Amino acid sequence: MATFKDFRNKVKPNWCPGCGDFSVLAAMQRAFANVGLEPEEVAIVSGIGCSGRISGYVNAYGLHGVHGRALPIAQGLKLANRDLTVVASGGDGDGFAIGMGHTVHAIRRNVDVTYVVMDNQIYGLTKGQTSPRSAQGFQTKSTPQGSIEQAISPLELALSLNAGFVAQSFSSDLKQLTHVIEEGLKHKGFSLINVYSPCVTYNKINTYEWFKQNIVNLDTLEGYDNANRAQAMQTLMEHDGLVTGILYQNKERPPYEAMIKGFKEEGLAKQDLNISEEQFDRLMAEFA
Amino acid sequence: MIKQLSWKVGGQQGEGIDSAGEILSTALNRQGYHLYAYRHFSSRIKGGHSNTKLRMSTDPIGSIADDLDILVAFDQETIDLNAHELIKNGVILADEKFDPTLPEGITAHLLAVPFTKIAEEVGMAQMKNMVAVGASTALLGLPLAAFREVIEGRFLKKGQKVVDKNMEAIERGRDYVKELTIDDLPDFELAVSDGQKRLYMIGNDAIAFGAVAAGARLMAAYPITPSSEIMEYLIRKLPEFGGTVVQTEDELAAITMTIGANYGGVRALTASAGPGLSLMTEAIGLAGMTETPCVIVDTQRGGPSTGLPTKQEQSDVLSMLYSTHGEIPKIVIAPSSAEECFYDTIEAFNMAEKYQCPVIILTDLAVSLGKQTVDPLSYDRVQIDRGKLLPFDADLPQLGDSELFPRYELTEDGISRRTLPGTKNGIHHVTGVEHSETGRPSESAENRINMMDKRLGKLSQDIGYTNPVAVDAPHEEADLLVIGFNSTKGTIAEARERLELDGLKVNQAHVRQLMPFPTDLLAEQMKNAKKVLVVENNATGQLTSLIKMNVGMAEKIEFYGKYDGNPFYPAEITNACKELLVHGNI
Numbered sequence: 063m064a065t066f067k068d069f070r071n072k073v074k075p076n077w078c079p080g081c082g083d084f085s086v087l088a089a090m091q092r093a094f095a096n097v098g099l100e101p102e103e104v105a106i107v108s109g110i111g112c113s114g115r116i117s118g119y120v121n122a123y124g125l126h127g128v129h130g131r132a133l134p135i136a137q138g139l140k141l142a143n144r145d146l147t148v149v150a151s152g153g154d155g156d157g158f159a160i161g162m163g164h165t166v167h168a169i170r171r172n173v174d175v176t177y178v179v180m181d182n183q184i185y186g187l188t189k190g191q192t193s194p195r196s197a198q199g200f201q202t203k204s205t206p207q208g209s210i211e212q213a214i215s216p217l218e219l220a221l222s223l224n225a226g227f228v229a230q231s232f233s234s235d236l237k238q239l240t241h242v243i244e245e246g247l248k249h250k251g252f253s254l255i256n257v258y259s260p261c262v263t264y265n266k267i268n269t270y271e272w273f274k275q276n277i278v279n280l281d282t283l284e285g286y287d288n289a290n291r292a293q294a295m296q297t298l299m300e301h302d303g304l305v306t307g308i309l310y311q312n313k314e315r316p317p318y319e320a321m322i323k324g325f326k327e328e329g330l331a332k333q334d335l336n337i338s339e340e341q342f343d344r345l346m347a348e349f350a
Numbered sequence: 351m352i353k354q355l356s357w358k359v360g361g362q363q364g365e366g367i368d369s370a371g372e373i374l375s376t377a378l379n380r381q382g383y384h385l386y387a388y389r390h391f392s393s394r395i396k397g398g399h400s401n402t403k404l405r406m407s408t409d410p411i412g413s414i415a416d417d418l419d420i421l422v423a424f425d426q427e428t429i430d431l432n433a434h435e436l437i438k439n440g441v442i443l444a445d446e447k448f449d450p451t452l453p454e455g456i457t458a459h460l461l462a463v464p465f466t467k468i469a470e471e472v473g474m475a476q477m478k479n480m481v482a483v484g485a486s487t488a489l490l491g492l493p494l495a496a497f498r499e500v501i502e503g504r505f506l507k508k509g510q511k512v513v514d515k516n517m518e519a520i521e522r523g524r525d526y527v528k529e530l531t532i533d534d535l536p537d538f539e540l541a542v543s544d545g546q547k548r549l550y551m552i553g554n555d556a557i558a559f560g561a562v563a564a565g566a567r568l569m570a571a572y573p574i575t576p577s578s579e580i581m582e583y584l585i586r587k588l589p590e591f592g593g594t595v596v597q598t599e600d601e602l603a604a605i606t607m608t609i610g611a612n613y614g615g616v617r618a619l620t621a622s623a624g625p626g627l628s629l630m631t632e633a634i635g636l637a638g639m640t641e642t643p644c645v646i647v648d649t650q651r652g653g654p655s656t657g658l659p660t661k662q663e664q665s666d667v668l669s670m671l672y673s674t675h676g677e678i679p680k681i682v683i684a685p686s687s688a689e690e691c692f693y694d695t696i697e698a699f700n701m702a703e704k705y706q707c708p709v710i711i712l713t714d715l716a717v718s719l720g721k722q723t724v725d726p727l728s729y730d731r732v733q734i735d736r737g738k739l740l741p742f743d744a745d746l747p748q749l750g751d752s753e754l755f756p757r758y759e760l761t762e763d764g765i766s767r768r769t770l771p772g773t774k775n776g777i778h779h780v781t782g783v784e785h786s787e788t789g790r791p792s793e794s795a796e797n798r799i800n801m802m803d804k805r806l807g808k809l810s811q812d813i814g815y816t817n818p819v820a821v822d823a824p825h826e827e828a829d830l831l832v833i834g835f836n837s838t839k840g841t842i843a844e845a846r847e848r849l850e851l852d853g854l855k856v857n858q859a860h861v862r863q864l865m866p867f868p869t870d871l872l873a874e875q876m877k878n879a880k881k882v883l884v885v886e887n888n889a890t891g892q893l894t895s896l897i898k899m900n901v902g903m904a905e906k907i908e909f910y911g912k913y914d915g916n917p918f919y920p921a922e923i924t925n926a927c928k929e930l931l932v933h934g935n936i
C-alpha cells in the first residue's frame with residue numbers, strides 16, 4: 063500500500079515560500095494514499111498559473127496543459143480510461159475566467175473527475191492582476207482604482223447547477239482539506255473543491271489571517287445537513303461564501319460514464335481496436 | 351442510348367427534394383451506374399431554393415457536369431435559376447400545379463406533369479417527389495423494379511401500404527410521361543450498366559466509417575456545417591463498439607477532450623470547419639508540444655468568419671498548416687474522394703500514433719457532402735499500427751525514488767516510447783512547457799535545441815502516407831501540369847480528357863499531403879511541364895504560394911481561383927488551361 067510519501071517527488075516547487083498551494087499539494091498526496099491509491103492509478107491534469115504547476119509536483123501521471131482547459135482534458139482522459147482516478151486542478155483564473163465555460167459544463171456533464179481549485183482571488187503567475195474571484199474594490203495592477211466588477215461565487219453557481227459534490231476548504235486546515243479531497247475522490251461523479259489558497263506575494267488583503275477571521279467551518283453550524291441543497295445555498299449566502307467543509311453532496315446522481323449506453327466498465331483504452339469482418343461488412347452494406 | 355446524363359431536382363428546402371434525389375440515386379447505384387451528386391443548399395431549414403444535381407454514368411466519374419439534361423422543378427424559381435444549365439432541347443419536368451413557364455431564350459421541353467395532383471390521388475400530396483422520380487424514370491428508361499427494393503428499404507417499417515402507395519406514385523408518374531408525345535426529344539435512355547455492386551456515400555460518412563474501422567472509440571465535437579455528419583454517424587455507430595460521442599460546449603473543449611482521451615490511450619477524434627478550427631489552434635499546439643497523437647478533421651467551407659457556411663471553398667490551407675503559434679510537427683492530409691476519405695482516415699490514426707503528433711484531415715465541402723460511387727471497401731486494407739505505444743502490462747524496469755519514465759527519450763528517429771496513464775513504472779510528466787526527456791520543465795538551451803530537433807525531426811517529406819501526390823502524367827514532356835487538391839481531382843481529370851482531344855499534352859498532380867510538403871515529388875512533375883496551373887477554390891492561391899515557396903519555379907506557375915461558393919465545372923478548367931496555353935496567361 064502506498065503512503066503519502068510515495069506520491070512525493072524530489073522536484074522543488076517554484077512557489078513562493080508561504081504560498082497556500084504547498085498545503086494543497088500535501089493534502090492531495092495524503093488523500094491519494096488515504097483512499098488506497100497507487101501512484102500509477104492517479105492522473106492529475108492541471109491548468110496554467112502558479113497553481114497549475116501542481117501536476118509536476120506529485121509522483122503520479124500528470125498533464126500540464128493550456129490555460130483554462132484542464133477540465134475537458136481531464137474528462138477526455140477519464141472517458142478513455144475509467145480505471146484511472148482523474149484529478150483536475152488549477153487557479154481561480156483558470157477555472158472561473160478563461161475556463162468558466164468548461165467548469166459549468168463539467169458540472170452539468172458529471173464525468174467522475176475531482177476538481178481542486180486553488181483560489182487566491184488573484185492572478186499569481188502573471189504577477190498580480192484581478193481575478194473573477196477578486197472582491198469589488200480590490201486594487202491590483204490591472205485595477206488600480208479597485209475592481210468595479212462583482213466577484214463570482216463558484217459554489218452558489220455549482221449549487222444552482224445541481225452539482226453532485228460541492229466543497230470548500232482552506233490551506234491552513236490541512237486536516238479538513240485532506241478529508242474534503244478524500245471525499246471528493248470517493249464521490250462518483252464530478253466534484254468541485256474550492257480551496258482558499260492565499261497568494262502571499264500579490265494578495266495583501268485575503269491573507270491567512272484574514273481567512274482565519276472570516277471563514278466559518280460548517281461543522282460548527284448546528285444542524286447543518288449537506289444533503290439539503292436549499293440549506294446549502296442559504297448558508298452560502300448568509301456567510302458571503304466564506305464557509306469550509308462539504309457543503310453539498312448528492313450521492314444519487316449517477317456519473318456521466320454510467321449513463322452512456324453500452325459504455326463498458328473496462329476503460330475504452332483497454333479494448334481491442336479491431337472490428338470483425340462481419341461488423342465491417344454490415345457497416346459497409348448500409349452504403350450499398 | 352447514352353452513357354451519361356445530368357439530372358437536377360430543385361424546390362424549396364424541406365419539400366422532399368433530398369429524398370427524390372436519394373431514391374433515384376440509390377436505385378441507380380444498385381443497378382450499377384456510377385454517380386456523383388452535389389447539393390446546393392442554404393443556411394436555413396425550411397424554405398429557400400435548394401437543389402441536388404446528380405450525374406449518372408456507365409463509367410467512373412468524379413465531377414458534376416457542366417450542363418443539365420433533365421431538370422425536375424417543384425417551383426418556378428427552380429426553373430428560373432437553373433434552366434440556363436440545360437442542354438438544347440433538354441427537359442424540364444415541372445409540377446403542373448404552379449403553371450410553369452419557360453424563361454425567355456431557353457430552348458427546352460417544358461413538360462407540365464401533375465406531380466401534386468397524382469400524389470393526392472394516390473393518397474398523399476407529399477409523394478409528389480415520388481411522382482417526379484417516376485416521371486424521370488420514363489425518360490431514363492429505368493425498370494420500375496429497380497425502385498421496389500429501395501422503396502421497401504425506406505418505407506417497409508411504416509407498413510406495406512406505404513410501400514405500395516409510393517410505388518404507385520412512381521408508376522403513375524412514369525406512365526404519365528410515357529404517354530406524352532414529344533417531338534425532338536433527345537435520347538435520354540441510359541445504356542446498360544455493368545451491374546456491379548458498389549457503394550454510394552458522402553465523404554463525411556466515409557471518414558466516420560473509417561474512424562470506426564481504425565479503432566476510434568471517442569469523438570468530442572461541436573456541431574457545424576459541413577462536418578456534422580461525421581459526428582452523427584458516430585453517435586449512431588460507436589455505442590455498438592463500446593465507444594461514445596460527447597457533444598462538447600465548444601471546440602476548445604472538443605479538441606482538448608480529444609487530446610485528453612488520446613493521452614489516456616483511446617483513439618479519439620474531433621471534427622469541425624474553419625470557425626471551429628480557429629478556436630482549436632492553441633490546443634493543437636499542445637498536442638504537438640506534448641507529442642500526443644490526435645486526429646482532427648477540417649471540412650472546409652466558405653470563409654472568412656461565418657462566410658458562406660453551406661458553400662464550397664478551399665481557403666483553410668495555410669491556416670491549417672501554420673496557425674498554431676510556435677513550431678510543431680504536424681501532418682495535414684487532403685483526400686480527394688469519398689473512397690480516399692475512408693482509407694486516409696485509417697492512415698491518419700496510424701500516423702498520429704506512429705509520429706505522436708496531430709494529424710489534420712482536410713476536406714472541402716464537395717468532398718465531405720458530395721455523394722459519389724465508391725468501390726467496395728477492403729477489410730484487409732484496414733491495418734492498425736500504434737507505433738511505439740507500450741501496452742498497459744508492459745514489463746518496465748522498476749523506477750527508483752522520484753525517477754520517471756523517459757517518455758521523451760531522445761532517439762534516432764525522434765520518436766519515443768509512450769506509456770499510458772495507469773501503466774506501472776511508466777510514470778512521467780507531460781507539459782506544454784519545454785521539457786526534458788522525462789517531461790520535466792526545462793529552460794536549458796541545450797535541452798531546448800535537443801527537444802526542438804527531436805520533435806521537428808520526426809517528420810520528413812516521406813511519412814509513408816499513400817500517394818502524397820496523386821500523379822497522372824502520361825507525357826514525358828507536357829505542355830501543362832495541372833495541380834489541385836481535395837474535390838477538384840475528377841474535375842481536372844475531365845478537363846484534361848477534353849484538352850487531350852484537342853491535341854494538348856496535359857499532366858495532372860493532385861496534392862494529398864500538404865504537410866510535410868511533398869516538394870520533391872511535385873518538383874519532379876513540374877520539371878516535365880512547360881507551364882503549371884494550380885487550380886484552387888480560393889481567392890489568394892494558397893497552394894500556389896506553398897508551391898512557389900517550397901518548390902520554386904515561380905516563373906512557370908499560374909493560379910486559377912474560384913471563390914463564388916461553387917465547385918469548378920470541367921469546362922471552366924478546360925477553358926482556363928486553353929487560355930493559358932494559347933495566350934500565355936489567364
Ligand SMILES: Cc1ncc(C[n+]2csc(CCOP(=O)(O)OP(=O)(O)O)c2C)c(N)n1
Nearest residue numbers: 110111112113129153154155156185186187
Ligand atoms: C491563452 C492564455 N492567455 C493568457 C495566459 C497568461 N496567463 C497564465 S496564468 C494566467 C492567470 C493565472 O491565474 P490563476 O489561474 O488564478 O492561477 P494562479 O497563478 O493564481 O495560481 C494567465 C493570464 C496564458 N498562459 N494563456
Ligand code: SF4
Nearest residue numbers: 078081112186261262
Ligand atoms: S505568486 Fe502567489 S500564487 Fe504564485 S507562487 Fe507566489 S504566492 Fe503562490
Ligand SMILES: [Mg+2]
Nearest residue numbers: 153154184185
Ligand atoms: Mg489565482
